[in-house]
Amino acid sequence: MRRFGRTLAAVVLAGGVVVGTAGWASGDSQRAVTGPPPGAAAWRADAVAGRALPDPARATPDEVARFFAGLDEAVRRELVRSHPLVVGNLDGGPVALRYEANRQAVIATGEGRYGSLASPGRQILAFDPRGRGQVAEVFGDLERAEHVSVIVPGSDNDAASHDAPRKPDTGPAGMARALRAAAGGATAVIAWTGYTTPVGVGLDAADGRLAEAGAVRLARFTAGLDAVGVPDPVLFCHSYGSVVCGIAARHTDATDIVAFGSPGMRADSAAGLRTGARVWAARGPSDWIANVPNVEFAGIGHGADPTSPAFGARRIPAADVVGHTGYFAPGTQSLAAFAAIAKGDVR
Incomplete structure (x- = not known):
């Protein structure tokens, strides 16, 4: 019981810090961004040589890696052109391909606050504008x-x-x-x-x-x-x-x-x-x-x-x-x- 009392007192203290300190009180509630990036529906509807593309929400990174390993360079580039946000965020995708996809995705957002991420030499391995x-x-x-x-x-x-x-x-x-x-x-x-x-x-x-x-x-x-x-x-x-x-x-x-x-x-x-x-x-x-x-x-x-x-x-x-x-x-x-x-x- 005494231990519970000490724990409860500490929690009350934590609450006091949250409410009473300017730095703590400045927080705004955030909604977590989860799941695959925008464009996932169009990606799922696409195919390569009659083969379905790996589902960004369900395919494991190993499955994604095996999928890209079976594609030639021209097909990879076409997927980057058609689905830059998805390719750029596919864990298990080729590193250099993700860099290029995210460069295109940043440019496509058309928002100045992200523009520098597309500068030459930047290696952006993931980019999600949501x-x-x-x-x-x-x-x-x-x-x-x-x-x-x-x-x-x-x-x-x-x-x-x-x-x-x-x-x-x-x-x-x-x-x-x-x-x-x-x-x-x-x-x-x-x-x-x-x-x-x-x-x-x-x-x-x-x-x-x-x-x-x-x-x-x-x-x-x-x-x-x-x-x-x-x-x-x-x-x-x-x-x-x-x-x-x-x-x-x-x-x-x-x-x-x-x-x-x-x-x-x-x-x-x-x-x-x-x-x-x-x-x-x-x-x-x-x-x-x-x-x-x-x-x-x-x-x-x-x-x-x-x-x-x-x-x-x-x-x-x-x-x-x-x-x-x-x-x-x-x-x-x-x-x-x-x-x-x-x-x-x-x-």
Whole structure:
């Protein structure tokens, strides 16, 4: 009974933070974007040499990979021309083909806020303009990389803000660039904003609804990488993104899962994630996430602190990290450790 009382008090405290703090109160409820992208119906109605095209909602990434392996280049190009949004978002599709499809899809949207994503040299592996938009961008040579990392961001990230001016080394793209620079050319890094993130730190950030939808998309995305022969990834999961990674952990083939600035991973311990990946955690001394109660009650809160000894994650040094987004700043202990994990140099 006493334990229940402490838990209830913590939940009340969490509610007080949500209601009484300007940063938390700024959140707006978001509707998760799920399912295949626009154009899926036209894709299903099409065929190649009398063969049905793989259903974007039901075909596994392995089935998608086998389908494209049986097509010649001319047919592949025609599918890109006719169905760019579908091809660009088909997990298991050829990497270079998805880049081209998404370039065409961005151009076809005709919206200035996405235009820079179609610039020469950009490697957009996923692009979905629905809602606030979702995007995944590759830094490095994904098809030849010896090591691959995926940045899974938290609140306030979407396709529209992907190229917005930010402090260097923050935001999913900034983190990805910093990690690749630190890890070296044999490592490819993907900035994956492939789910609907919370806006601000309101009730959406306090519950798991968006994370659960995001976890399904993340698991499928990593399965798509596996289907095209990409090395098993390291997941770098920031803030609310660590909630997504925690839920998805058992469904991915990640070698390592790194939670930083985390409010919790919806598990009581690293073992509770039920993953074969090594689990790491970092939190800087001035990160405001430390003020968020680590409880989960009636769907509110995300559970145990991944940096606590009881959780059982491997600790990453972060004593010189400033704030909630400073983990990839050049020269920090955290970035050096992240790079070593990304390269597989830590046993």
